[in-house]
Amino acid sequence: MVGIVVVSHSKKVAEGVVELAAQMAGANDHIIPCGGMEDGSIGTDAVRIMEAISDANTGDGVAILVDLGSGILSTQTALDLLEEPIDARIADAPILEGAVAAAAEAGQGTSLDAVIGAAEEARTFSKNL
Amino acid sequence: MASKIYQCVEQIGNAIIENKDFLTDLDREIGDADHGVNMARGFTEVLAVLPQEEADLGVVLKKVGMTLLSKVGGASGPLYGTAYMKAAVPLAGKTSLTVADGKAVFEAVIGGIQMRGKATRGEKTMLDALIPAQEAYVAAADAGADAATCLEKACEAAREGVEYTKTIAATKGRASYLGERSIGHQDPGATSATITLESIRDFVKGM
Numbered sequence: 001m002v003g004i005v006v007v008s009h010s011k012k013v014a015e016g017v018v019e020l021a022a023q024m025a026g027a028n029d030h031i032i033p034c035g036g037m038e039d040g041s042i043g044t045d046a047v048r049i050m051e052a053i054s055d056a057n058t059g060d061g062v063a064i065l066v067d068l069g070s071g072i073l074s075t076q077t078a079l080d081l082l083e084e085p086i087d088a089r090i091a092d093a094p095i096l097e098g099a100v101a102a103a104a105e106a107g108q109g110t111s112l113d114a115v116i117g118a119a120e121e122a123r124t125f126s127k128n129l
Numbered sequence: 130m131a132s133k134i135y136q137c138v139e140q141i142g143n144a145i146i147e148n149k150d151f152l153t154d155l156d157r158e159i160g161d162a163d164h165g166v167n168m169a170r171g172f173t174e175v176l177a178v179l180p181q182e183e184a185d186l187g188v189v190l191k192k193v194g195m196t197l198l199s200k201v202g203g204a205s206g207p208l209y210g211t212a213y214m215k216a217a218v219p220l221a222g223k224t225s226l227t228v229a230d231g232k233a234v235f236e237a238v239i240g241g242i243q244m245r246g247k248a249t250r251g252e253k254t255m256l257d258a259l260i261p262a263q264e265a266y267v268a269a270a271d272a273g274a275d276a277a278t279c280l281e282k283a284c285e286a287a288r289e290g291v292e293y294t295k296t297i298a299a300t301k302g303r304a305s306y307l308g309e310r311s312i313g314h315q316d317p318g319a320t321s322a323t324i325t326l327e328s329i330r331d332f333v334k335g336m
C-alpha cells in the first residue's frame with residue numbers, strides 16, 4: 001500500500017491533518033505526520049522528514065503532502081538524502097484536502113501515480129457550493 | 130588543538146549567534162520573525178557536534194551542512210545546509226585552501242542554493258549578497274590578488290548587495306507574501322550571508 005507523509009511547520013497541523021485523513025484510509029496504517037522540529041518548535045527538519053518517508057514506505061512508494069516554504073524545500077532535501085531508493089513524490093496539492101484524497105485513494109490499494117493524481121485533483125475542488 | 134576549519138566555523142557561528150536578535154528583527158519586518166532564532170539554533174548545534182580536531186575541509190563542511198538542514202528549521206536550513214554540503218564536494222580531502230579553491234566554493238555554494246530554492250538575482254534573497262560577492266571575488270582572483278584581498282572585495286560587494294535588497298520587492302520566500310510592501314527593508318538572509326563572508330574574511334586576515 002502507498003504510504004503517506006504529511007509535512008508541516010507545526011506538529012499540531014501535521015497530526016491534525018493525519019487525524020482527518022486516517023478516517024478515510026481504510027486499512028492503511030502508513031500515514032505519518034512529520035511536523036515541527038525535534039524539540040517541538042515550529043519549523044521543518046529534512047532529516048526527520050527523510051526518516052518519516054522511510055517509515056511510511058512499505059515498498060509501494062510514498063506520497064508526500066507539504067505546507068509552505070521550507071516545508072517544500074526541506075522535503076526536497078529529504079528526498080535527496082534518502083539512502084535507499086524509494087519512489088517518493090511531493091503532491092502539488094493543498095495539504096489537508098490533498099491528504100484526505102490521497103488517503104482515500106491509497107486505501108483502495110492503488111498505485112503511487114493514482115494516489116498522487118487523487119491528491120492533485122483535490123486542488124480543483126471548489127468551495128463555492 | 131582545534132583545526133583551522135573548526136576555528137573558522139566557530140567564528141562564523143559566534144557571529145551568527147551574536148547577531149541573533151538583529152537578524153530576527155529584520156525578519157520581523159518582512160517575514161515571520163525567526164531568521165536569527167533559526168540560524169542561531171543551527172549554529173549552536175553545529176558548535177556542539179563538530180569534532181574540533183577534524184581538519185578535512187570536506188568532512189567538516191558536510192557535517193556543518195547536515196546539522197544546519199536538520200536544526201535551522203526555516204527556508205535558510207535547507208538552503209544553507211545544501212550550500213555547505215555542496216562546498217564540501219570540491220574540498221574533500223583538503224586541509225587548506227587556495228584562492229582558486231575559493232572560486233570553486235563560491236560556484237558550488239551558489240549552484241546549491243539555486244538548485245534548492247530556484248531563485249535568481251533580484252528576488253530579495255541571500256543570492257543578492259552572494260552573487261555580487263562571487264563576481265567581486267572572481268575578478269580580484271583573476272587579477273592575481275591574495276586571499277584576504279579577494280575576500281575583502283567579496284564582502285564589499287555583499288554589503289552593497291544587502292543595500293540593494295532594500296530597493297526591491299521579494300518574489301521568493303515568506304517576504305513575497307508582502308509583495309511591494311517588502312520594499313524599504315533589507316533581506317535577512319542576504320544579511321546573514323554577508324555576516325558569514327565577513328567572518329571568513331576576518332578569520333583569513335587573522336591567520
Ligand SMILES: Nc1ncnc2c1ncn2[C@@H]1O[C@H](COP(=O)(O)OP(=O)(O)OP(=O)(O)O)[C@@H](O)[C@H]1O
Binds near residue numbers: 163245246
Ligand atoms: N528560494 C529561496 N532562494 C534563496 N534564498 C531564499 C529563498 N527563500 C528564502 N530565502 C532566504 O531565506 C531567508 C529567510 O530565512 P528564514 O530562516 O527566516 O526562513 P523562513 O522564510 O522563515 O522559512 P519558512 O519557509 O519555513 O517560513 C530570506 O531572507 C531569504 O534570504
Ligand SMILES: [Mg+2]
Binds near residue numbers: 156162163203303
Ligand atoms: Mg523567517
